[in-house]
Amino acid sequence: MNRTAKQLVDYVPQYVSLYDVDYRDDLDGHEDIQEECIRSNSLEKLYEKAYKWYEEQESSNMHGYLEETRKSMESDGCAEQFEEHEDEIRELIYDRNGSDPVKDLIRNSSVTNFFYSLGVEISGYRTDIPWRGESVAMACYKVRRALHLKKGQFDEKIEELVENAAYGGELRIYFNAMFDRLVSEDAENDFRSIRFYGNVVVAIADSLNGSGHHVRIPLDLTLPFRRDNLFVDSQVHYSYADEVCGMANDWCDSTKWETGMTPSTGSVRKSRMAEHQKQEAVYEKIFRSGKCTFGDMNFKRHRDVRYSNGYPAGCRCPHCGTFWID
Incomplete structure (x- = not known):
């Protein structure tokens, strides 16, 4: 001026x-x-x-x-x-x-339901075979290892988690947050660690098929921060809190958390949910073009779906052939 x-x-x-x-x-x-x-x-x-x-x-x-x-x-x-x-x-x-x-x-705004994936997949029952993909003992071991727990610590809780998440899924920690607190806005100096403490909500959730179970375990757990493993729950179909369980927004308030700039020891495997989201985006694009995709299990992305009482009973999309068995 x-x-x-x-x-x-x-x-x-x-x-x-x-x-x-x-x-x-x-x-x-x-x-x-x-x-x-x-x-x-x-x-x-x-x-x-x-x-x-x-x-x-x-x-x-x-x-x-x-x-x-x-x-x-x-x-x-x-x-x-x-x-x-x-x-x-x-x-x-x-x-x-x-x-x-x-x-x-x-x-x-209100807080948002988030989950942090521990990058661990638990194999449960499958529709084509009458047994689990891995034993309950092995699944419990994988959960304990991811949560840095020794055998004998919260065994009943962990067994409940594994046995009730019958179809398996991804091991996650659920928590509520104002989303801007999880944005560092510095790609070169992002958060290095994330700590979960209090009555932590631990879940095994299968977002591909829509199932899972969760328990609350008193923990104090610090993990490496991996942005690829952090998700807004509602944006991953099937959303565990909303589409699977129909939870109120405050359901995971008991999990306390904080991020840190000091690196944490150990490692966390990359979640497969990032690839799942990309595939969902492809399905959505095809649906918006007026078509649908065989194998897309989201009922909402198919048209003229019909129910059949024949064997096996279930719903079928007449356009792509996707079948939902009862």
Whole structure:
């Protein structure tokens, strides 16, 4: 801003608010955007959306501040200077804006159900064979090892977990969080560890077929932080908390957590859920094009599905042949 314009800054309001987020506006219905922020370790996607949502409001408020400034300058006989420096005055209004729609939306939002995958797959029963893919003893051993427990510690809880997750699945820890606390916004200096403590919700969940079980175990467990293993539960089909169990949002409040910048010993295998999400995106794209895919077990991505009482009884998609046995 040149010298003449600098002499005019007093005409611009000292405190500017271009965005006014209603207390009822939040991100509770936008967990897909939260997932994008977690994946990219950045709030950029959310800011893009928020500025688009409030674009009209921003434009209206900017017009109001410009008009207020113009009238103030006209009353002092400076109308020509306003016309000459309007763009610079507009920039000053932006500089003095103290409102942030993203911060307000986050402040209005509830916690989100997350899970952290331990990268361990438990093999359960299969539809084509009458026995488990691995023994209960082996499955319990894998759970204890992942949770850094010795034999004899919480054996009953672990056996309950394994035996009730009859079809197996991925070993996970569920917790609630404000999603922005899991965004470091620094790819070169991301979190190094994540600690779970309190009455920790441990689950074996099969997102591919929609089953699982969970228990609460008093733990204090610090693991290496691997962003690829962190997920918004609702964004992984089948969602364990919602689609499988129909849980209330606070169901995993008992798990306490914190991230750290000090590296943790040990390692965590990469979750297969990232690949599962990519496959889900492909299925969704095909469905939106008017078609469907054999083997896609999401009932909602098939049309004209019919039930048959014949043997074996179940539902079949007449277009691709996908079958859901009773």
